[in-house]
Amino acid sequence: MTDWKSEWKPLVWIAAGFLFIYFLPVGWARFDNAVMESLELAKWYAQEHVILCLLPAFFIAGAIAVFVSQTAVMKYLGPGANKVVAYSVASVSGSILAVCSCTVLPLFAGIKRMGAGLGPATAFLYSGPAINILAIILTARILGLELGIARAVGAIVFGIVIGLLMHFFFRKEEREKAEAAEMAITPEESRPLWQNVVFLALLIAILVFATWGRPEATSGVWYAIYSVKWILTAVSAAGLGVVLVYVIGFTWWKVVAAAVPVAALAFGFPQYPQLAFVAGIVGLSVIASTDKGEGSDWFDASWGFAKQILPLLLIGVLVAGLLLGRPGEQGLIPEEWVAAAVGGNSLQSNLFASVAGAFMYFATLTEVPIVQGLLGAGMGKGPALALLLAGPALSLPNMLVIRSVIGTRKTAVFVGLVVVMSTITGLVFGLFVE
Numbered sequence: 001m002t003d004w005k006s007e008w009k010p011l012v013w014i015a016a017g018f019l020f021i022y023f024l025p026v027g028w029a030r031f032d033n034a035v036m037e038s039l040e041l042a043k044w045y046a047q048e049h050v051i052l053c054l055l056p057a058f059f060i061a062g063a064i065a066v067f068v069s070q071t072a073v074m075k076y077l078g079p080g081a082n083k084v085v086a087y088s089v090a091s092v093s094g095s096i097l098a099v100c101s102c103t104v105l106p107l108f109a110g111i112k113r114m115g116a117g118l119g120p121a122t123a124f125l126y127s128g129p130a131i132n133i134l135a136i137i138l139t140a141r142i143l144g145l146e147l148g149i150a151r152a153v154g155a156i157v158f159g160i161v162i163g164l165l166m167h168f169f170f171r172k173e174e175r176e177k178a179e180a181a182e183m184a185i186t187p188e189e190s191r192p193l194w195q196n197v198v199f200l201a202l203l204i205a206i207l208v209f210a211t212w213g214r215p216e217a218t219s220g221v222w223y224a225i226y227s228v229k230w231i232l233t234a235v236s237a238a239g240l241g242v243v244l245v246y247v248i249g250f251t252w253w254k255v256v257a258a259a260v261p262v263a264a265l266a267f268g269f270p271q272y273p274q275l276a277f278v279a280g281i282v283g284l285s286v287i288a289s290t291d292k293g294e295g296s297d298w299f300d301a302s303w304g305f306a307k308q309i310l311p312l313l314l315i316g317v318l319v320a321g322l323l324l325g326r327p328g329e330q331g332l333i334p335e336e337w338v339a340a341a342v343g344g345n346s347l348q349s350n351l352f353a354s355v356a357g358a359f360m361y362f363a364t365l366t367e368v369p370i371v372q373g374l375l376g377a378g379m380g381k382g383p384a385l386a387l388l389l390a391g392p393a394l395s396l397p398n399m400l401v402i403r404s405v406i407g408t409r410k411t412a413v414f415v416g417l418v419v420v421m422s423t424i425t426g427l428v429f430g431l432f433v434e
Contacts, residue, residue, distance in 0.1 A: 034322050034331040035153055039147070041321030041361070042314065050341050051104040054310070057208040061110030062302030063203060066294055067196050067248075068114060077124075079117035083164075090123040091131065091159045102313055103207075104128035105401045106305045112405055117177070122414055123163030125402070129391040130155040137367065142214065142368055146433055147381065151388050154425050158389060161272065162417050169413055195247045202243060203338050205236035210277065230273055234266065237280060250287055250295060309401050316397025319354040320361045339374060345382040345430030347423070353383035356389030356424040358415060361398075367391050382430020390422035427430025 025031040075081060076089050078246045099122040116124075140148020143244070165175055209232040215222040224230070241259055244250040262283065288299035325331035341352040362370070371384050394415060403411040 012281045030330075030332060030334075034325065037325040037329050037331050040323035040329075042317050042325050044326065045313075045317050045361075047103065047342075050310075051277055051281075052210045054106070054306075054313075055105040056203065056210070057103045058302045058306045058309075059281075059284070059298075060200065060207065061106035061204045061305045062298050062300075063106070063200060064110035065113055066298045067199060077111060077116035077120040078168075078411070079177045081117065081120070083119075086117065086120040087160045087163055087350075088121050090163060091127045091156060097142075100242070102395065102397055102401075103170070103211075105309055105313075105398060105405075109305055109308070109405050110301075115177075117167065118174055118406070118410070119163040119167030121163075122166045123159045125414075126162050126393045126418065127155070127159035130389065131159065135392070139368055142143070142372055147184060147385060147388070150385050150425075150429050154385065154389050157318050158393075158418070158421055158425075161421065162414070165411070165417055166414060170410065191247065195243075196233040199240075199247060202236050203239040206233055206240065209233040209236060211271075230270075237262070244287075245429040248295060248298075249293055250291060254287050258287055264434075277325045308404060312400040312404060313397040316395065316400045317361060320359065320396045324356075324360050340379060342374060342376045342383040342387070343380060345380040345427065347427060348382045349421075350386045350426040350430070353379075353386040353426065354390040354419045357387035357389075358394040358399075358419055359396045360391060361395040362391045380430055381433050382426040382428075384426075385429045386422040386426030389425060390418050394418055 077086050080259050093181075104125060107128065108121060111124065112121045130150075136148055136152045139151050165258060209225075209229050212226055212229040214226055217223055238259075241255050244255055245252045258280070262276050262280045265279050266273070285299060288295040288302075290296070323331045323333055338352075338356060342349045342356075357367075367388060371379070371387060374387075375381070375384055398414060399411060402414065406414075
């Protein structure tokens, strides 16, 4: 006889799944278009961000977890670290990386696992996508100097204030971690600090140059770097190969063997740099995973971050595309609703801009043309700033991964702080400029 006391939950799930499929509005033009937009966004994300952004970020996060000593992390970013040093390092690191809200996640998970305090870690989490020097310059040139300056100042202040508030709200846990860290036995450094710095700097250089976006102007420093971005990426990769042999201890002929197909694809198919990049990632993975020393630990840590983060990002991107579509396209939520909700400079319009920005996914630099279009549709400058402060730092995929790293409660507080501070800042800014 069936025991329905233990079987009612599966029955509810089965019934809910059936009803969901039964009532799917297939054939409704907006729904069909939203499904296509969801798939298009996921396809675009896979083509533009996974290979060039996320895969290098996973290796950087793995390197932090394996090669960076816990002593160094605790000294500069730990719960008991000097606050001025900790938050300065976290904010500056974010501005140098200039990554999007998803690419920063493996790096955040890496420093958090190594013992970074919640405050500095969340300051880094916010500053990485928000304090993007190129994006701020683009904002000033396209949206106006006042919005550019307000975004720069707001992003820097936000990173520090949000980190300090996160530390304050969870100070009891942070105090316990600091006390435990003082009692823990710290392992000795396996190699000089400068060698690890060079190793990580080369990995970061590959990530930064490979993802360097095309600026609006066709002259100047930013365009000069863009025009030689793949040369700089190749030089950084060559330097990494030398470090892998002489610092990490990989066998030289394996590194050379992995570099040959990379060079062949780079010269044979220069119009498809992703091919050479993928070959490099595969080669590095094979060498690291078969290494009998630290290399295998590095690969295991990187793969661990990938398993934790990639599925959640995929789900988040699909849902974001279904609801909001791609930039310039529509999902289930009509663009007219968004434009109407962010007009003027009311509390409601700023709050809506902050919440909408927090859930949307913005690739690096795409927020500027989106805001430009919304300003043309009647968006107020206050809500525009609110969206610029909340949007690049958060997204639905980003939130799902943050929750898996620090838990639901801390994630809710972090998201709430970003939304509330963006709303207030946008409202105050709007009062001065409108």
